[in-house]
Amino acid sequence: MKRVFGIAALVACLLLSPMAALASERGPVTNLPLPRFVSLKASEGNVRRGPSLSHRIDWVFKHRNMPLQIVAEHGHWRRVVDRDGAGGWVHYTLLSGSRFGLIEEDMTPVYRLADSASDIVAHAEVGVVARLGKCDLYWCRVTLDGTKGWLPREKLWGLMPGEIRE
Structure with a gap:
């Protein structure tokens, strides 16, 4: 039992250490x-x-x-x-x-859903400032000049690594 607890504690530390380092x-x-x-x-x-x-x-x-x-x-x-x-x-x-993010790549597609197979609702130019909404590890909900959609988070500057926004 002690061995199982020790392994579980080690796994928990390894999984949580990147988030702990951020804060x-x-x-x-x-x-x-x-x-x-x-x-x-x-x-x-x-x-x-x-x-x-x-x-x-x-x-x-x-x-x-x-x-x-x-x-x-x-x-x-x-x-x-x-x-x-x-x-x-x-x-x-x-x-x-x-919270706002800066578009990092020219003509970045803004998708209707958090899925690159969904419809493109706009294209954002490099340097445009987008209002940030909900963000998971891969996608962020953004508003650009009244247009709402989703961007891959790697196309934005303004989020800490691993940061999740509800």
Whole structure:
């Protein structure tokens, strides 16, 4: 009996370890997982070199709902990176928990169902921002300019590996 329990425990650890690794680090301010995805709430957001107004603005994000990955926290500031790995410090009031993804491949088909054999309802261009709905390990429900459909999740940037959205 002990041997069966030991094997079951080992199998459980191996299956759960990738998910545990995702949530192992927590932000010191929010206690939320790091890294995690958010979106730009405003139509413009200053990206600073450090976590305060006295730090220089390196550039400005100019796309509302753009997905960003939070990689660090300090007070009211969040260190974010975009799809290209460019990043800096953004005030938390410019960020939203609403989830969006960035289309990674030009003319990506958007399917009526979570099945590549279903009808194509649209084609999405690279760089388009899609509102994320339900996601499993293979497909995400998205909304693009009012059109709803399903995309293979590997065509999107804005999800943690193994992340499931209900």
